Every structure is written in C-alpha cells, then in structure tokens.
Amino acid sequence: MTVDTRNAFATDLLAWFDRHGRHDLPWQHPRDAYRVWLSEVMLQQTQVTTVIPYFLRFVGTLPTLRDLAAADEDTVLALWSGLGYYRRARFLHRAAQICVEQHQGELPRDFDALAALPGIGRSTAGAILAQAHGLRFPILDGNVKRVLTRYHGIHGHPGQSAVEKVLWQHADAHTPDERVADYTQAIMDLGATLCVRSRPLCSGCPLAAGCVAHRDGLTAQLPSAKPSKAIPTRSTVMLVLRDANKRVLLERRGPQGVWSGLWSLPEATDHDGAWRAAQQLARIDDAQALAPFIHVFSHYRLQVEPLLFDDATAHRAIADNPSLRWCDTGEIAALGLPAPVRSLLQSLQGIMQ
Structure with a gap:
C-alpha cells in the first residue's frame, strides 16, 4: 500500500x-x-x-x-x-x-x-x-x-x-x-x-x-551553515550637536546605503573631520567624547565614536536645508531613527524620556 x-x-x-x-x-x-x-x-x-x-x-x-x-x-x-x-x-x-x-x-x-x-x-x-x-x-x-x-x-x-x-x-x-x-x-x-x-x-x-x-544524528549539522566570510569593521564619528534648549541636530540620510531616508546624526570619518563638520553646522566651543559602541550589520561591523557638542548655536543656513533640523524630545520620538542612534540619544539626560 x-x-x-x-x-x-x-x-x-x-x-x-x-x-x-x-x-x-x-x-x-x-x-x-x-x-x-x-x-x-x-x-x-x-x-x-x-x-x-x-x-x-x-x-x-x-x-x-x-x-x-x-x-x-x-x-x-x-x-x-x-x-x-x-x-x-x-x-x-x-x-x-x-x-x-x-x-x-x-x-x-x-x-x-x-x-x-x-x-x-x-x-x-x-x-x-x-x-x-x-x-x-x-x-x-x-x-x-x-x-x-x-x-x-x-x-x-x-x-x-x-x-x-x-x-x-x-x-x-x-x-x-x-x-x-x-x-x-x-x-x-x-x-x-x-x-x-x-x-x-x-x-x-x-x-x-x-x-x-x-x-x-544530523540535527546539529543541518541546515548546513553558510560559507563563512570575514566581516569587516568600519569606523565613524557621530556628531551630537545640542543647543541651549537641549534640541539635537538631526540629518536625514540620503537614499542610498544603510539607514537610507532615516533621521540620524551627522557623521565624519575622523575627529578632525568631525570638528570641521561641526563648525560648518554651528558655532561650537568644546566637545565631549561619549562612550564608543559597535553596531553589527549583516555584512559589516560599525564602530561608532560619538562626540557631544553642547550649547551649539546653529548657523542660519541650517534653516534652509530640508535635510537638517533641530529636534526636541517629542520630535525625536516621532521620527524614524536607527536603533543605535535612538539608544545613544536616550542615554543622554535631557534628550529623550
């Protein structure tokens, strides 16, 4: 049968x-x-x-x-x-x-x-x-x-x-x-x-x-693992520009790459670049290095060094750039942000509840 x-x-x-x-x-x-x-x-x-x-x-x-x-x-x-x-x-x-x-x-x-x-x-x-x-x-x-x-x-x-x-x-x-x-x-x-x-x-x-x-007795071997490939590590410096009202400057990312279209923090490849970028965005006095962290994507690891620029005064050109905006706690909560960026802002007292 x-x-x-x-x-x-x-x-x-x-x-x-x-x-x-x-x-x-x-x-x-x-x-x-x-x-x-x-x-x-x-x-x-x-x-x-x-x-x-x-x-x-x-x-x-x-x-x-x-x-x-x-x-x-x-x-x-x-x-x-x-x-x-x-x-x-x-x-x-x-x-x-x-x-x-x-x-x-x-x-x-x-x-x-x-x-x-x-x-x-x-x-x-x-x-x-x-x-x-x-x-x-x-x-x-x-x-x-x-x-x-x-x-x-x-x-x-x-x-x-x-x-x-x-x-x-x-x-x-x-x-x-x-x-x-x-x-x-x-x-x-x-x-x-x-x-x-x-x-x-x-x-x-x-x-x-x-x-x-x-x-x-093959449950540990099946399914077969994906052929391994070394995961590269990339580095970035994230700029946390915060004005006297504790608003944070966010930048909408472009249509390509990871986090495309999300609101995130301005970035630079190194500390010198971060200072130059910050000075182009606002008048600043000093920077505080925050705790670095690593975010793992499927195809690479991102090593992030955040720099906090407190009491920044925005340049007037920012108001004319639709990809840049100063946001308070409520505005940040209503926007799409990458999870590690949201966690970073949540870790700063006064940024988010």
Whole structure:
C-alpha cells in the first residue's frame, strides 16, 4: 500500500498544531490580508516575541492598508524604528500606495500581482494567500527551510539556489489541499518552537519518526551553515550637536546605503573631520567624547565614536536645508531613527524620556 507522504506529513503536523500551536497571535484575530502581510514582513529576520509589540503599535496607528498608504514616510519609519532592515518598511509603504492606485485599496488575491508588489516575494505572497484566504500556496521562510532540510536530510546551505529549488519542491508536496491557513502556521510554529537552530526538541516533534536528521544524528549539522566570510569593521564619528534648549541636530540620510531616508546624526570619518563638520553646522566651543559602541550589520561591523557638542548655536543656513533640523524630545520620538542612534540619544539626560 502506498502512503501519501504529503498527507501523512500534514496530518501529523496539524494534529500537533491543534494541541500545541500558537492560536492567539495578534495577527490571527482577525486574520485578514493586511495584518498577515504586515506580520510576515515584520517577522523576516525577527523573532515573534520582538515583533508583537511593534505589530500592535503599528496597527494601532495605521489599522488599514489605506491608512498605511496615506501616512507620511516619517510616521512609517518611526513606527518601524528598532526593527531594523528599514527597506522592509519602505517596501510596505510603497506597496500599500500601489494597492490604492491599482487594486482598489486591497492586496490582490492573484499570486502574480501580489508577488509583483515591492518587498513581497514568493514565500510572503504564499503566506498571505494561504493564511488570509485559505488558498493552496506553499511557503518557504527560514523556519520552514530548517524543518524541511532536517526532515529530508538535505545538505548544502538553504540559501543556495539549487538547494532552495529542492526545498520549494518539498514545500509544495507537503502543503495539503485543506486547512492551508492552519498548516502554514503549523509548520512555521514547529520551526520556531521545536525545530530550532540549536538543540531542537525532537522528543516532542510530531515529525520525528520520519525525520532523516533525527534518525542519522544530523540535527546539529543541518541546515548546513553558510560559507563563512570575514566581516569587516568600519569606523565613524557621530556628531551630537545640542543647543541651549537641549534640541539635537538631526540629518536625514540620503537614499542610498544603510539607514537610507532615516533621521540620524551627522557623521565624519575622523575627529578632525568631525570638528570641521561641526563648525560648518554651528558655532561650537568644546566637545565631549561619549562612550564608543559597535553596531553589527549583516555584512559589516560599525564602530561608532560619538562626540557631544553642547550649547551649539546653529548657523542660519541650517534653516534652509530640508535635510537638517533641530529636534526636541517629542520630535525625536516621532521620527524614524536607527536603533543605535535612538539608544545613544536616550542615554543622554535631557534628550529623550
């Protein structure tokens, strides 16, 4: 007798989900397309426990797709501030605007049209259609990749195109025809709670009996690690110019590079450059070196040396530059700032509450 492995896999997983899955995540109530989409984008590179307060704050301020489309970029980035990978927020914003312009203010239910929107790839489109509409589309996020890699004993880094192609084939084969929304949540839950990166809890896994990695003692080796590459370190000096009213001078970053479009602190490559830059921006008397820190990006480490210039007097030219503005505590809180810059300002008494 031939066993339908897709249904066996899905049946066991759904039975586990009914007893142990996560049924009270905020984007599940209601589980509409906008909330699913927002949660899927936030969950890229980010844990559920971190995402929940950001999600609640975001939908509390922008409860619908049309609200998101109508918001200004500073509002969107301020709500996103701290989640990192800010391009995700810009893609959300632009995709919402396109939906208003071209799709009657709704996320399209057609897969190709949905996947064509900025920031929505194959897996995110599948998750939206499966969870919000119950349509049969597979997903392949990081958790699902880990589950399928171990279950089928697939070697090679999951990010490699050949390996990913095989994983998509398995993802499609295992996706059932019914209860697709629950199945999609179930396989993500399994990867997030049991089939975790290190020390997976195989004793509680509903798929352990058929898992190659569990059978062969390969759970520590699979998924295969990404080929290592040395991470370079870059240095910058951040200028904290603060006037007599304790306002801080912020500069909007350009459209390219990290933190593009966010409000941040002016920067220089070294201390001499920092002094020259500060003198061009304001009249200054002295500088205080603040505690240096390191911020780690995916592809390099940034070593930051902050310099505080207190009681700075702005040059009049600043008022004519839309990329520069003096901000008090309330204004800073309402802007999109990189997380390490916000933390730096929060550490200075009188800057932020």
